[in-house]
Amino acid sequence: MLQIESRSFAREHELFACVQCGKCTAGCPMALKTKLNPRQLIQRLLVAGNGFDLEGREELWDCTTCATCSTRCPKKVNPMEMIIGLRGAFVEKGRVHPNVKTALESTFRQGNPLTMPRDQRGAWASDLSLKPMAEGTEYLYYVGCTPSYDPRVQKVARSLVTILQKAGVDFGIMGNQENCCGSEVRRLGEAGLFEMMSEENTETFKGLGVNKMFTTSPHCFNAYRNDYPKNGMQVQHYTQILAGLVEGRKLEFSGRLEKSITYHDPCYLGKHNGVFDEPRAVLAAIPGAKLIEMDRSRTKSLCCEGGGGRMWLEGTNPGLRLAQLRVKEALETGAEVLATACPFCLQTLDEAVKHLNAEDKLQVMDVAELVAQAL
Amino acid sequence: MTAFDLLDTQRQVPAALVIGGGIAGIQAALDIADAGFQVYLVERSPSIGGRMSQLDKTFPTLDCSACILTPKMVDAGRHPNIQLLTYSEVTQVSGEAGRFHVQIKKKPRYVDVDKCSGCGLCAEACRLSGRVTSDFNAGMAKRAAIYVPFPQAVPLVYTVDPEACVFLTRGVCGKTFKCKDACTADAVNFDQKEEMLEVDVATIITATGFDVFDPTRRPELGYGQYPQVITTLEFERLASASGPTAGRISLNGNLPKKVVFIQCVGSRDANIGVPYCSRVCCMAVAKQAHLAHDRLPGAEITVFYIDIRAFGKGFEEFYDRVRAEGVLYRRGNPSEIIRRGDRLLVRAEDILLGENVEVEADLVVLAVGIGPRQDAESVAQMLHLTQDVDGFFQEDHPKMRIVESGVPGIYLAGCCQGPKDIPDTVSHAKAAASAAMILLARTEKEMVPAHAAD
Amino acid sequence: MAFIPRVGVYVCHCGINIAATVDVKAVTAFASRLPGVVVSRDYTYMCSDPGQSLIKNDIRDLNLNRVVVASCSPRMHEPTFRAAVADGGLNPYCFEMANIREQCSWVHTSGAPTTQKAMQLVASAVAKATLLQPLEQRQVPTTPAALVIGGGIAGMQSALDIAEAGFQVTLVERSPQLGGHVGHLHRTFPTLEVTDDLIRPVIESVTHHPRIRVMTESEVAGVGGYVGNFLVGVRHGQETVEVPVGAIVVATGFEIFDARRKPELGYGAYPEVITTADFERLAASGEIRVNGREPKKVVFIHCVGSRDQAIGNAYCSRICCMVAAKQASLVRERLPQADVTVFFMDVRAFGKNFEEFYDDVRKSGVVYRRGNPSEIIRRGDRVVVRAEDTLLGEPVEAEADLVVLAVGMQPRADTGAVASLLKLSRSSDGFFMEAHPKLRPVDTAMAGIFLAGTCQGPKDIPETISQARAAASAAMIPLMRGQVTIEAATSFVDEELCSGCGQCASICTFAALSLHPTRGVMTVNAVLCQGCGACATACPSGAINVKHFTFDQVMAQIEVLSDFEVPSIPVPATVETAQA
């Protein structure tokens, strides 16, 4: 038994506004391969009286929080938040997958969900002599957990640093002082821990005099922009910074990149935050680069399955990977490079390319890496 | 009304102004004129007729829209008590109920309406013949820079499109004007200037109509991206015998085999600011699904919907009939349209099955909703009308005073007050005419003693 | 002196509309050789002023007595040319039109057969023209008063508009008071205004209006006359008064569906099951109680007596969705602890602010479940609504202390009687039928009689008011004009041929034909006759003809076009074989 008070839950999430049109489920990438059906779940909650048993609803953990459902909804219902809320009931009872438990514990203790030591967080930049963030520095570069620890994604952070330095952007980093943003914690349903981290981080930023920041990951970007209490701080994704540089002609390309590129919109950048044009503008500015669009792009971009805590969970139908579908779509365009701008996307798509033995045809690259190559 | 039935010229009668020459404006004008009052019917475009003239058939009787509308247009055009002011706009209104003073701008047609007989030689001769996009055909056909919007136009007089005409945009059009040379009536006149007209009226009826929803505001439905995705308005032109395909429902010459209709595009969608129901789309789709079934033998026709609002007289029966013909209704609002190979896939949940479905389509028709006119705000300012939250003109009371605008003497007719189907529009327009006629009758009474004293 | 036709034929090019596919010159030359034709001319635009002058001059100079114009459909320009002919000094009915555009040039490709067809059409028109007779149109003055039947919101609104415009109105209501169904409502959707506040001022204005005569407890007993001059008998008790009026507005309203006709829903059997009409009274009483208790579980059921072919009501009643939504929201407001569930098939929230209201009702906590309940059974001290939740694909049994059936509208039981009294027709749903479902929603086939409100079909209050005012507008037109024009091309009876069988009267939509009480033949009321010609086709003896379309005139036209009356005699078999 995993009983919740469905009446108050439905009211809190405004589920009564639902008109049962099915747009959420129809757009849901996971509904294709698992039992997840947000529309029906809402109806079940509405008709349950005051008690609803979540027992056996493992499909709740399939949600990638890609936000297709909430953007499509004509009645301003947010099924994604409903699912996150329902996960909370599992977390409260400690009824979660061991991997999730580990990730949550690691975040609490080490400031990252990757079970990496807190005092190694700034190590990636030890050779770069970057300025520590302090009062008066224009931007905080919030690196994020994966770019800090993951060797593949570290390359993205390093590329970005190269670009920004070349363009003369004034920024600082927090090194070991940097703490996880809590985005995944929140989406795994651990609202309490997220609350704590949010308060802690906000305090730290205040202490360092941060007015503007940018992030490597759209997930961190989204957390600071939308999940944290509004505090007047300007939050951007790095592609927005780069687009600003391109527009202001502050970025000089000395090289060329004679490659056809197709761009994959990360959910947290695109659907969540409407950042569609900036990454494309940056890619288009690279001399020699030829942009090809996949059919499913922008608001229709197919989720890579990396969000919503899914980096720690297999889901109920691990046999079929959305990232692989996505790579196939990219291959169909004939592009040589599948570009993206999200550490999670980078990882899942990279793995999918390997799984499909397509390394010789398609290369998965971050926008920052591509730009850095052409400087 | 016949030609022998002319008005008693001795009678001094007050006048009404009707703004908008769609079916609402035409009906209101006809009622008032038939009762013996003068009417100025002002229409912005070159012809009266409005949205109804673009439709192929009307639900639920499948009457040909042009066949039932054209006689009304002709009646309005030749009515001795109606002064048609097409290609004209109201620019200023002052005064109050019983005595409004109105300024009307007559835009230059560059064609002398008294000389033009509508023969079409000019359009044939025009350098841009077949190269200018036809708004009337929802952008699906081409015309010349000198044009009549459609063959049944009233008045049947040509107009030079100032946005397209080579002479008007560039200052020269070869050595001689092709259109001018072709005209045997010497009607083309590029020296025409804008004219201002001032009239006094006792009452004003606003019948400015609606704009259809722009579906690119829901980009996931692929309108503008996939040529196979069209709107219901475009479908009307495709289905129309006088349309760009002469009634063949075809795309690039191919007859679609799988047609999907999607309802509530730009209606009942609070997320993009159109929370209201557009009232006509369910039946428009039912009618179009029937036409598709009729004209595309063997085609699979699917309609995706949330609720079927078949509420009017004979509507439910028509909906029953369309289903019985084999049109498949599936409950579910599609979330997106994607391309797979050369086919489109409409992705939806069939809610009644509780399953996600991907329905192949070679024609997708989006049932676009009805919205206020783009310039509703400026019209509202000019007439001191209020707008409701959705942008339509606000009636004085939602139940009891649905044609009164809140400004005494100014009445609302048709879709400018909110979405309506044709019979509801006609009723509303006649109701506005009734209200206006009461005021006109009173005004006339007040006029009589003044003249008796002369 | 014998009449010798002198026909002028005028063939129009219509720019290139006709001339591009028809050899106009050839048609003109052909026409000049037709019997009776004195002159034949062509012109680019016959409807233009110079074109019309050609005709006028010829009438004067060549002494023409019949004119044929070969151009477009008569719909547009017949009045133009009739006026021109009249200007030239001829009776306007001495004119005939050959439609060589819509019926020829627009529908055929260029070539000899198209020109030949145009010639045939012209010859046909000439054949008719030589037989045309002059006719006179008449004007009849109208009685400046109106009758409104029904004292509900529709009737009152119509009466008020007509009276406000300055005409006398007699308002006939069968019951002792005005107000109709709306008078029994508690609040209205979507604004939740108290209905009494809306309707009371209207009743006041009607009752005290100097030009409105209210006759309650009265009924229309008989109607005679025609548009502009009806004579209506109104019965009040034993007495019948005669009311002369120029126009009649029918606003007789509707009846509520009797939920007992769906016995499986238990209305009448279970006190817990009530209708939306009952609910209005319950809500107005101030307390929502069933069996002395406040209900904890309330269920609404849509489409009771609507969209139900099983009981013969295929149509949607248009208002029940919103009535149920309004009542559900009232329950939420008054009984915040109660569960409210609505069973529906489609929620038809189509009016202004309806969808928004429906959104609010759901947000207030009302649960909408899609499914049309099949039956209601008793279980203990509650009833159980058995349905399928089609959104879940599961059968459900919803317990309830109170079930409200959203009952539909249906035509009044006496609709048939009123229809035969006023000669109105009814549509398949049983309501009165309008003249055209799209463009003439308040007119009937009877000139001068108009429909307002729910007697024509289900409507909500604003739609009813809209239509009531529309009917008022239509009714005012003949009153304001002060006269009506009588169609000249009416039917007439040849009493020598008429056997008085009455077939013509059976099919006449306008009630223009009746059996002469002594002569045993049919007679035509020329004021009522609209010249449609249905009677002429029904008469086996050919005793009825329509002026301007007489048997001989039409036969003359047909004979030119076709030889159907001449059976073919086979040519010798050898030739036939050769042809085959």
Add this chain to the structure above:
Amino acid sequence: MKTAIPVENGDTLTAVRGFLQKLLETGTVEALFVPLEVDGGAILPALVTDPERTRLANPLAPVMPINSARAVSALTGKQAPARIGAVLRPCEIRALVELVKLQQATLEGVTLIGIDCPGTFELPDYVVKKRSGGASLAEYLAGAKEGSEPGLDGLQARPACRMCLNPVPEHSAIHLELIGVDTAQGIPVTMTDEIATKLGMTETRLPGAEGRQAAVDRLVAARTQTREKELAAIQAQMHANGGLASLFATCIRCHNCMTACPICYCKTCLFKSASFDHQPEHYLNAARRKGAVRMLSDAILFQVTRMNHMSASCVNCGMCTSACPSDIPVGTIFSAIGSQVQAAFEYVPGRSLEEPLPLVTFRESEWTEVGEAK
């Protein structure tokens, strides 16, 4: 009430005459329409007011000089001038019902006296046989008792009778039974109680009544077969080369069929009106167009128009066939067409006064397969 007319010495006809006389004598009717037999065999439909004259009456003679519905129409018009009794055959009653609906006759004040009709013969044949001492009534009635097809010294009944499915009258206030009963013993009669009281007749059951229905069924069954065969043959001819035109190839446009038809009620037929007085040029022009034109013209148009006007009401009495000098099976052709029209509108002519004539009613949903089906 079920009662019976007693028959003495097996003389059925005299018993019937006595009954008719009583109708007049008791004032049940003021005048009686009934066929009289004169000149040794000629049958003369007549209106009788003198009770004595009923001694000439012979409603049992198996001939039908006219369809008497026309006569009743003439006698009643829009309002009957007196209480009239009319002795009629089933097909005459059905035709009369149609004429009432066409406002050409009324049943107000009319007492219908219906007699079973086992079948009739062509008038000239009957008169010849009768005058030569043949045509025995007893034999005819004996055949009726068996429910077998009647014969007249080797002659067959009229084609229409051999196809008749309605040998028993409806709508009659007084009904005399002949089929399946032994009329030599007595004639079973059904009548209203009111008339029975006036006539002083009481409830009577004759022996052997149980055999009646079987006899009627037998007769109808045999005729159904004949009818189907005959109609099929006509249909085949109509759809063969030449079609309707060849069926009417021998028509001499004498209009006899129209004159004999009880339903053709027009004062003056359209085809005899000025509208069909064509100018001489008309014929020449037509001939020029077609190469040749049939004279007299308009024969087919006449037949088709008549079909159009009355096939819905055709009661299959076959008077037209009997009247045709060219031996065209007019009645069978009209039956073939009429049965289809009547089936299409679910209309049975003569069945009910309440059933409206199909061509003067309009229901939007009817006959969609012919009109705009979509």
